Amino acid sequence: MIDPVTLAVMKGRLEQIADEMDATLFRSAFNPIIAEAHDASHGLYDPQTGDTLVQGKSGLPIFVGSNAFAVRAVIDKAARSGGMAEGDLYIFNDPYDGGTHLSDFRLVRPYYRDGELVCYLASVGHWHDVGGNVPGNYNPAATECFQEGMLIPPVKLYDRGIFRQDIVDILQSNSRQPGSLYGDLNGQLSALELGGRRLDALIDEYGVAIIREALVELRRRAEQLMRANIAELPDGTYSAEDWLDNDGIVDEPLRIALDLTIAGDRMTLDFSRSAKACQGPVNIARSTAVACCYVALKHVFTDVPANAGVLDPITFVIPEDSLLSVVAPKPVGGYTETILRIIDVVFSAIAQADPARSNGHAYGTINALSLAGHRADGRRWVMFSFFGGGHGGHPQGDGLNHGNAPISTATIPPLEILEAAYPIRFTQWALRPDSGGPGRSRGGLGAIYEIELLEKSGEAFLFGDRGRHPPKGIAGGADAAMNAFFFDTDTGEASPPMASKMVGIKLRQGQHVRIESPGGGGYGAPLERDPEQVARDVRLGYVSRGRAEVDYGVSIDPDLTLDRTATETLRSARAAS
Numbered sequence: 001m002i003d004p005v006t007l008a009v010m011k012g013r014l015e016q017i018a019d020e021m022d023a024t025l026f027r028s029a030f031n032p033i034i035a036e037a038h039d040a041s042h043g044l045y046d047p048q049t050g051d052t053l054v055q056g057k058s059g060l061p062i063f064v065g066s067n068a069f070a071v072r073a074v075i076d077k078a079a080r081s082g083g084m085a086e087g088d089l090y091i092f093n094d095p096y097d098g099g100t101h102l103s104d105f106r107l108v109r110p111y112y113r114d115g116e117l118v119c120y121l122a123s124v125g126h127w128h129d130v131g132g133n134v135p136g137n138y139n140p141a142a143t144e145c146f147q148e149g150m151l152i153p154p155v156k157l158y159d160r161g162i163f164r165q166d167i168v169d170i171l172q173s174n175s176r177q178p179g180s181l182y183g184d185l186n187g188q189l190s191a192l193e194l195g196g197r198r199l200d201a202l203i204d205e206y207g208v209a210i211i212r213e214a215l216v217e218l219r220r221r222a223e224q225l226m227r228a229n230i231a232e233l234p235d236g237t238y239s240a241e242d243w244l245d246n247d248g249i250v251d252e253p254l255r256i257a258l259d260l261t262i263a264g265d266r267m268t269l270d271f272s273r274s275a276k277a278c279q280g281p282v283n284i285a286r287s288t289a290v291a292c293c294y295v296a297l298k299h300v301f302t303d304v305p306a307n308a309g310v311l312d313p314i315t316f317v318i319p320e321d322s323l324l325s326v327v328a329p330k331p332v333g334g335y336t337e338t339i340l341r342i343i344d345v346v347f348s349a350i351a352q353a354d355p356a357r358s359n360g361h362a363y364g365t366i367n368a369l370s371l372a373g374h375r376a377d378g379r380r381w382v383m384f385s386f387f388g389g390g391h392g393g394h395p396q397g398d399g400l401n402h403g404n405a406p407i408s409t410a411t412i413p414p415l416e417i418l419e420a421a422y423p424i425r426f427t428q429w430a431l432r433p434d435s436g437g438p439g440r441s442r443g444g445l446g447a448i449y450e451i452e453l454l455e456k457s458g459e460a461f462l463f464g465d466r467g468r469h470p471p472k473g474i475a476g477g478a479d480a481a482m483n484a485f486f487f488d489t490d491t492g493e494a495s496p497p498m499a500s501k502m503v504g505i506k507l508r509q510g511q512h513v514r515i516e517s518p519g520g521g522g523y524g525a526p527l528e529r530d531p532e533q534v535a536r537d538v539r540l541g542y543v544s545r546g547r548a549e550v551d552y553g554v555s556i557d558p559d560l561t562l563d564r565t566a567t568e569t570l571r572s573a574r575a576a577s
Contacts, residue, residue, distance in 0.1 A: 002210065002213045002214055002217055006210065006214070007214055007217055007218070010206070010210065010211065010214035010215075010218075011214070011218060011305070013202055014044065014053075014054040014202075014211075014214070014215075015054055015055075015056070015057065016198075017044070017054070017195055017198040017199060017202070018042050018043055018044060018054050018055055018056035018057075018195075019056045019057055019058055020194060020195070020198060021042035021056060021121070021123065021191040021192070021194060021195045022038075022040065022041065022042050022056040022057075022058040022059045022191070023058065024187070024190055024191040024194050025040050025042070025123065025125060025187045025188055025190070025191040026038055026040070026058070028183070028186070028187035028190055028191075029125065029183060029184050029187040030128075030179065030180045030182075030183030030184055030187075031125075031126070031127065031128040031177075031180045031183070031184050032385075032413050032417050032418065032421060033126050033128065033384060033385070033386075033413065034125045034126060034184055034187070036411065036413045036414060036417050037385075037386070037410045037411055037412065037413045038058060038059060038060075038408075038409065038410045038411055039060060039125065039126035039408070039410050040059050040060065040063070040123070040124060040125035040126065040188075041055070041056060041059025041060045041061070041063035041064050041067070041123075041124055042055075042056045042059060042121070042122065042123050042124075042191060042192075042195065043055040043056060043064045043067055043121075043122055044119050044120070044121060044122075044195075045067065045068060045071040045119060045120040045121075045122055046071075046119065046120075046215075046308070047110075047117045047118060047119050047120065048075075049072065049308075050068050050069070050070075050071035050072035050073075050074075050075055050120065051068050051219075051307075051308035052064055052065065052067070052068045052306070052307050052308045053119060053215050053218075053219070053307055053308070054215075054218075054306075054307065055306050055307070057409070058409060059408075059409070060124075060407065060408040060409065060410055061294075061295045061298065061306070061407070061408065061409070062100070062288075062291055062292055062295050062339065062407040062408060063100070063104070063124045064291075064306070065290070065291030065292070065294040065295060066098060066099065066100050066124075066287055066288055066291040067098070067106065067122045067124055068098075068291075068308060069097075069098035069287035069290075069291070070092075070097075070098030070099060070106045070108060070122060070124070071098070071108055071120045071122055072098060073092070073094070073097040073098040073154055074090045074092075074098075074108040074120070074154050075120075077090070077153075077154040078090075084110050084117065085160050086110070086112040086115070086160070086161075087158060087159075087160040087161030087162075088109075088110060088156055088158060088159060088160060089107060089108070089109045089156065089157050089158035089189075089192070090107070090108045090109075090154045090155065090156055090157065091105065091106070091107050091108075091152065091154075091155060091156075091157040091167065091185075092105070092106055092152050092153055092154040092155060093105045093106065093130070093149075093150075093151065093152050094151060094152065094153050094154070095145070095151075095285055095288070095332045095335070096285045096326070096327050096328050096332075097153070097154070097285075097287075098287055099285070099287075099288075100284075100288050100291075100332075100335050101137075101148070101332050101333050101334075101335045101336075102130050102132070102137060102145065102148050102149035102150065102151060102332075102333065103126050103127055103130055103137045103138075103149065103333075104124055104125070104126050104127075105124065105125060105127050105130075105152075105184075105185070105188075106122060106123070106124045107122065107123045107124075107157070107188050107189065107192060108120055108121075108122045108154075109121045109122070109158075109192045109196070111195075111196055111199055113199075113200075113203055113208055116208070118199070118203075118208060118211070118212075119199075119215075121192050121195045121196065121199075123188040123191050123192055125184055125187070125188055127175070127180070127181055127184050128175075128177045128180040128181065128184070128382065128384060129175050129176040129177045129180070129181070129382050129384070130149035130150050130171075130174065130175055130181075131149045131150045131174040131175060131176070132146075132147055132148045132149035132150070132333075133147045133148070133503075134148075134370060134461050134503060135176055135370050135372035135382040135384070135459075135461070136368070136370030136372065136382055136383075136384030136461065137149045137333060137370075137384075138333055138334065138368040138370060138384070138461065138463035139281065139331075139333055139461070139463075139503065140248035140280065140281065140333075140334065140461070140462070140463045140498075140501035140502065140503060141248055141249065141280075141501075141503045142248075142280065142281045142331040142333055143249060143279050143280065143331060144329040144330070144331055145328060145329045145330070145331050145332065145333075146329060147331065148281065148331055148332075148333040149174075149333075150171070150174040151328075152171070155167060168182070168185065171185070176372075176380055176382055177380075177382055218305055218307055218309070219307050219308055219309040219312075220309065221305060221309070222304050222305040222306075222307050222308075222309025222310055222312075223309035223310075223312040223313060224309075225301070225303060225304045225305070226297075226301060226304050226309065226310050226312070226313050226314075227265035227266075227313050228265070229300075229301040229303075229304065230262060230264075230265050230266065230267050230313060231264060231265040232354075233262045233350075233353045233354055233357075234262065234353055234354075235262050235263055235264070236261070236262060236353070237259055237260065237261045237262075238259075238260045238261075238262075238349040238350070238352040238353050239257070239258065239259045239260070239349065240257070240258050240260070240345040240346075240348035240349040240352070241255055241256065241257035241258070241273070241345060242255075242256050242341050242344050242345050242348070242361075242469065242472065243255055243256070243341075243468075243469040244256065244282055244337060244338065244341055244465055244469075245465050245466070245467050245468045245469065245498065245499050245500050245501070246280070246468075246498050246499075246501070247278040247279055247280025247281070247282050248280035248281060248282070248334070248463070248498060248501040249278070249279040249280040250278070250279060250280070251497070251498050253468065253469065254275040254278060254282065254323065255273070255274055255275045256271075256274050256275070256324075256338070256341040256342060256344075256345055257271065257272075257273035257274050257345065258270065258271055258273075258274075258342075258345040258346065258348075258349050259272070259273065259349075260346070260349035260350070260353075262353060265313060266313045266314075266315065267313060267314050267315070268314075268315040268316075268317065269293055269314060269315070269316050269317070269346070270317035271289070271316075271317065271318050271319075271322060271324050271342075272317055272318075272319055272322075274322050274323065274324055275322070275323050276321050276322060276323060277321060277322065277323045277326045277330055278323050280331060280334075281331035281332060281333040281334045281463075282323065282334045282335075282337055282338050282465075283323045283324075283326040283330045283331060283332050283335075283338070284323070284324055284325075284326065284332055284335045284338050284339060285325065285326060285327070285332065286316075286318050286324065286325035288332075288335055288339060289316075289318055289324040289325065289339070289342060290311070290316055290318075291339075292339035292342050292343060292407060293311075293314070293316070293342065293346065294310055294311055295339075295343065295406070295407055296342065296343040296346035296347065296406075297310060297314070297346070298310060299343070299347075299406060300346070300347070300350050300357050300358065301357075323338070324338070324342070333463070334368070334463050334465075334501075336365075336366045336368070336386075336405070336407065337364075337365055337366070337463070337464070337465040339407055340362070340364045340365065340366075340405055340406070340407060340465075341364065341465075343362075343406055343407065344361045344362075344364060344471070344472070347359060347360075347361060347392070347474070348361075348472065348474060351474040351475060355395070355474065355475040356395050358394075358474060358475075359391075359392040359393060359394035359395070359399070359474070359523055360391075360392025360393045360394070360399060360437055360439065360441075360443050360471065360472065360473045360474050360477050360480075360520050360521030360522050360523045361392050361471035361472045361473075361474075361480070361520065361521040362389070362390070362391045362392055362399070362403070362405065362406050362444075362471060362520050362521075363388070363389025363390050363391070363405075363446055363466065363471055363480065363483075363517055363518040363519060363520060364389075364405075364465060364466045364471050364518060365389070365405075365464045365465040365466045365483055365500065365517070365518065366386035366387070366405055366464070367386060367387040367389075367462070367463075367464040367483065367485075367515050367517055368384070368385075368386050368462070368463040368464065369384070369385055369386070369387065369460065369461070369462055369463075369513070369515065370382065370383065370384045370460065370461040371383045371422065371424060371451070371453070371458055371459070371460050371507075371513070372458060372459055372460075372461075373423075373453075373455050373457055373458035373459060374455075375423065375455060376455070376456070381422055381423065381455075383418060383421070383422040383424060385412075385413050385418060386404075386405075386412070387412060387447065387449055387515055387517055388402045388403055388404050388405075388412045388446075388447055388517065389402070389403070389435075389444075389446040389447060389483075389517035389518050389519065389520070390402070390403070390435060390436050390437075390443050390444030390445045390446045390471075390480060390517075390518065390519030390520035391403045391406070391443070391444045391520040392437070392443055392444070392471065392473070392474070392477075392520040392521045392522075392523060393436075393437065393439045393440070393441030393442055393443045393444075393473070393477055393520065393521065393522045393523030393524070394441055394523050395441070395523065395524075396441075397441050398436075398441050398442045398443070398444065399436060399441070399442065399443045399444030399519075399520035399521075399523075400444045400520070401431055401436075401444040401445040401542075402431060402444070402445065402446070402447045403444060415429050423453070423454040423455040423458075424451050424452065424453060424454060425451070425452045425454055426449065426450065426451055426452075427450045427451070427452050427512065428448050428449065428450035428514070429447070429448075429449055429450075430447065430448050431445045431446075431447055431448075431541070431542070432445055432446040432447055432448050432481065432516055432517065432519065433445070433541055433542060433543065433544055434481065434542075434543060434544050434547045435480060435481035435516075435517075435518060435519035436480055436481075436519035436520060436522070436542065436543075437470075437471065437472075437473045437477055437478045437479050437480035437519060437520060437521040437522035438473075438477070438478040438522045438526035438529075438547075438551035438552060439473055439475075439476070439477030439478060439521075439522020439523045439524045439525070439526055439529065440476075440477070440522075440523060440524025440525055440526070440528040440529050441477070441522065441523040441524055441529075442522055442529065442533075442537065442542075442543075443471070443473065443477070443480045443519045443520030443521050443522045443523075444519055444520040445519050445542055446480070446481060446483075446516065446517035446518045446519040447515075447516075447517050448514065448515070448516050448517075449514065449515045449517075450512050450513070450514040450515075451512060451513050451514075452510060452511070452512050453507045453508070453509055453510065453511055453512075454509065455509060456508070456509050457506070457507065457508055457509070458507045459504060459505060459506060459507065460487060460505035460507055460513050461502070461503050461504070461505070462485055462496065462500070462501060462502050462505070462513075463500075463501055464483055464485065464500035464501065464515075465483065465500050465501075466482055466483040466500065466518045467482055467483045467484065467485070467496075467498075467499030467500035468482065468499050468500075469482070470482045470518065470521075471518050471519065471520055471521045472521045473521035473522035473523065474521065474523060475523055475524050476524050476525040476526075476528075477521055477522030477523045477524055477525070477526070478521070478522045478526060478551065479521055479522075480518050480519035480520055480521050480522070481516075481518055481519050482518055483499075483500055483515075483516070483517060483518050484515075484516040485499075485500065485502075485513070485514070485515055485516070486512075486513070486514045486516075487505050487507070487511070487512070487513045487514070488507070488511035488512050488513075489511075490508075526551050526552050526553075527552065527553050527571055527574055527575070529552055529554075531552070531554045531562055531564070531567050532562060534548050534552045534554040534556075534562075535548075535554065535556055535560070535561065535562040538556045538560055539560045545560075549570065553567065553570040553571040553574050554567050554570070554571075555567045555570060
């Protein structure tokens with residue numbers, strides 16, 4: 001049995017390997033979505049099952065969960081085609097077989113030591129452009145995956161150590177940004193190479209047997225802690241539901257519903273009441289649904305080590321005809337919106353079992369925006385970025401203002417980087433007042449982003465959500481502000497007919513697009529919030545005087561100081577009504 005000190009050392013050293021792989025890619029990628037926003041991830045995976053062994057702390061957790069299915073897909077592919085060999089390396093982006101959407105390219109490399117397969121190293125990164133109908137690939141009008149980009153099944157990029165340039169030629173010829181693609185690919189290859197060298201050094205020091213024993217014990221402890229956490233919750237079934245605005249094709253809401261059952265130290269997540277597969281690109285594969293539940297549960301049970309043991313006590317029920325378990329060629333490009341809604345319903349269900357473990361909903365959309373066109377010299381440019389919003393209030397305090405989505409630890413690309421790389425200018429980048437859901441703990445604020453086109457002409461594409469169904473508060477907290485998008489036309493300002501999704505927005509030089517992102521849902525009853533905190537929010541510009549009175553029963557004088565007498569009167573009247 002491995003001793004606790006050695007186990008702690010192994011845990012730290014293995015996590016450091018994944019972290020260094022993350023850092024290597026972030027520092028070498030050409031694409032700002034990887035280099036600045038950190039839309040990538042790395043991990044170590046089981047040599048037989050593909051299960052997650054270790055994940056990096058800097059990349060996207062959703063990728064680590066889905067990569068387990070990706071490694072499994074490579075294992076299966078190798079078994080069908082002569083077996084895995086030392087020096088092999090697979091590349092693919094198939095969203096139905098361990099992927100997420102077509103922009104996310106996965107590289108899987110077997111790690112051998114003295115001829116023995118020890119584990120797999122995997123890298124995933126969001127490439128800038130992979131073809132399809134829309135620059136940047138977030139196509140809200142797609143009705144099949146072929147309109148979203150090129151689909152590459154698991155193929156060998158290295159065959160027993162021999163590099164296959166023909167594969168790279170195919171990939172580059174299908175991208176509007178072949179140089180960016182080439183740089184990102186080589187950054188991922190470098191990260192995997194470094195991971196192999198770091199494992200070599202670790203095994204030189206401790207030997208393979210100790211590493212294997214540590215990985216088995218870390219998984220056992222994750223399962224043990226997960227079961228203990230589940231057992232602390234009261235037995236029962238807790239139901240929650242939320243909605244996507246639409247699928248981009250048919251303007252009707254789509255339900256994401258969860259029945260969460262606690263029975264002793266086991267949990268069942270049943271999504272049977274969710275909407276059927278839809279025409280538009282908010283479908284996801286079953287592997288993606290499972291991976292985002294892994295992320296949601298790690299948010300709730302923060303003390304559990306991040307490996308496959310987290311899911312060992314969990315049973316999933318996801319019908320085959322659900323929008324949460326589609327197969328090719330159903331479009332899946334907007335998977336981010338759907339998995340955010342899954343996380344929301346997990347939080348809502350857990351809040352019914354134990355409000356102290358949960359929080360208000362985060363803003364619930366990445367607002368994927370592409371701006372594209374040609375420069376004066378004829379060169380093609382494509383800007384793709386995602387944007388932030390507010391996080392939910394929680395038992396310990398207010399939600400984070402202007403954070404990134406809870407599916408990741410990514411950052412929002414800095415405006416300076418975007419302005420330097422593309423012919424655009426931000427004329428506004430600010431917090432959005434009154435966007436956080438009222439509560440004892442206020443939801444975090446969303447943001448306002450306004451972008452001016454500097455080239456002669458361009459085109460914009462938006463893929464978002466939460467334009468018709470706001471992020472919810474819990475434990476008596478109120479909902480946050482909804483998403484809003486505006487763009488200039490020759491006849492004035494307009495908004496998408498489907499609220500949060502639109503293709504082909506034509507822009508002229510000097511015209512703008514503007515995102516007003518949602519805040520986070522509140523936690524606890526708004527009338528329980530300390531009036532001094534409300535007054536401070538007003539002074540900071542987070543809450544207007546009018547909303548302070550309406551939402552919190554707090555009266556603020558014109559000089560922005562608290563009127564205690566008027567506040568007591570307001571709150572007494574509310575309590576009596």
